[in-house]
Ligand SMILES: [Zn+2]
């Protein structure tokens with residue numbers, strides 16, 4: 820094997836850096852969402868509320884609003900759309916954050932779990 824030149828070292832170092840940047844960007848984008856309006860009539864067949872559905876899927880209570888920087892308690896399981904893949908997700912939000920305009924992207928707390936809004940049963 821040939822010896823690593825300065826150029827190789829540079830590329831290796833920067834590829835790793837690019838990888839880390841790309842990965843953190845993906846993680847970050849994963850957590851950037853916006854509200855979906857007009858979902859009032861969409862109901863979950865299995866649970867009474869979407870918040871209940873979220874709680875059942877994660878086997879825990881939704882205590883706090885998921886929006887980064889908000890310390891209100893979670894009032895609803897809100898429909899949001901995720902930046903990265905445009906999928907509809909359910910996250911616990913307070914009433915105030917659930918009323919954020921659908922044009923406004925906002926960030927969720929690190930590690931917040933979402934559930935798909937595309938299926939209508941807990942099975
Ligand atoms: Zn359910």
Ligand SMILES: [Zn+2]
Nearest residue numbers: 884889913916
């Ligand atoms: Zn909130």
